Amino acid sequence: MRDDRWTTVTPWFFSDEPAALDPIRRFLPDDGLHRAWANFSFVAESGHLHNVDLLVAGPGGLHLIELDLSQGQLRNADDVWLRTGSVGTTASDSTRRTAEIKARHLTAVLRRATVGKFLTVPAVRGSAFLADPHSPVDLSEPQTQGVFGPDEPARTSLPRVTRDLLGQPAGDRADRPGRRLLRALPKMLDCIGQQPFEYWPRVGTWQLTTKPVSLTDQWQDFVAWSTVLDKVPCRVRVYAPGKSRTRTDEAVLREYLLLRDLDHPGIVSVDTLDQYPAGPVLMFHFSKRYLLRLDHILALYGARLTPATRAGMIRQVGAGLEYAHSRQVSHGALTTRAVIGVPRTAQGEKLGDGWLDPWLQISDWHHAAAAGAGAPTAAAVNRDLRGLAGIAREICAGALGAGLAELPDRLAADPDFARLPPAQQVRQLSLRLAAAAALC
Missing domain, CATH: 3.30.200.20 (Phosphorylase Kinase; domain 1)
Incomplete structure (x- = not known):
C-alpha cells in the first residue's frame, strides 16, 4: 500500500510499533479500495478521547485494530488475560474487549458525521492483533474470537490478521462499505475530531x-x-x-x-x-505502588488462597459494605471489578506472597452518588446483597458456588432477617458467606 493510502497521523514514539504494523501494510493491496490510518485519536460522543492504533477501510468492512506487543505465554481465566513472561505473570483486561469498546464509539461518531449525506456506515469491527509470533497463545475458544496473529511467520493457533480478517470480503452486505463512503471517509475522520495521538497526557x-x-x-x-x-x-x-x-x-x-x-x-x-x-x-x-482489581487478583493467585484467607477477604468486603449501609448509602454495582486490592507483604516476604492476603477496598461508587440522598430502597439493598454473594462465589472459585449465590434469597425469606436494618442484613450475610468460604 502506497504512502498516499496509508496515513500515519502521529509519528510513532516506539520503533517496535510501526515495525509490528509494517507487515500489514505490505500485505494490503494497493487497489484504490483500501485505506488505512495509523496512530490517531478521536473524540467519542461520550466525550472520551480514544487512541487508535490502526483503522483499515476496504471492501471487507471497517476494522479497528488494537495492537498488542506483549511477550510471553498468553492464557485466560474467564475474561482476564494472563501473560507469563520472564518477570512473572501479569493480569489485564482483554485487548479484544478494548478494541470492541473503541470500535463501538467510532461507529457512533462516524454515523453522526454522515447525517443528511445519504451515506451508510457499517459497524466498525474491533479486533486484537497479537504481534509477537514467538509467544504461545492458549486462550479458551470464546476468548479467541476477534483475536489475530501475524501473517508471517504464521501462528498456527490464531488466524492471520491480513489473510483471514482484512483481506476477506464482508460476510454480510450490511458490513460492506460503499465506494462513496470509502471516498468520503478521509474527510469524515477530520470531522469527528481525528487528531494526533498524545503520548504523555x-x-x-x-x-x-x-x-x-x-x-x-x-x-x-x-x-x-x-x-x-x-x-x-x-x-x-x-x-x-x-x-x-x-x-x-x-x-x-x-x-x-x-x-x-x-x-x-x-x-x-x-x-x-x-x-x-x-x-x-x-x-x-495509595500507600503502595501495586494495585490490582479483585478479579485480577483471583485470576493470578486464586488457586493459592487458603480457606481462611478467602473467608477474610469476604469479611473485608462485607465490612466496607456494612459501613456504607450504616450511612444510608448503597453501592449499586458491586462486583469483583469494583473491588481493588494491594498486597500486605510481611518483612522478608516476596511481593507475590503479599497477594495471598490482600487488603481490599470497595471502589466505583458512581452509582451510589447518582442515587442521591435518602435511605436505600429495598431493591437497592437486595442488589448489594446479591453483589456480595456474587463476590463470595468468585472468591471461592466455584466451590459451593450455587449455595452462595442462593443465600441472599434464602435469608430474604426469613421474616426475622427481613426486619433487620440494611447494615445488619449485610453483616449477617457476610458472616454466613465467610463461614461457607472457610469450608472451601
Missing part, C-alpha cells in the same frame, strides 16, 4: 500512562506519576463527559463528596477532584 502536575489500564463506557483509568515530586504513583479516573459536561461534573462532584464522607478502611479514599479536557477527574492515592 497530563492532569495538572501528574503525567499519565500512554494508554488506560482500564477502559469502560463511563471512564478511563490511568496510572500517573508526579512530575515535580517523588511520590508514589496514583490512580487517575477520567470520566466521560457524556451529552452534558455540566451534569457529568456535578455527578463526579457528588461522588467525590460521598467518598470524602465515607471514612472506612474497606472503602477507597479519594484524594483530589480535578478537570481535564477529556472529562472530570478523580485522583486516588
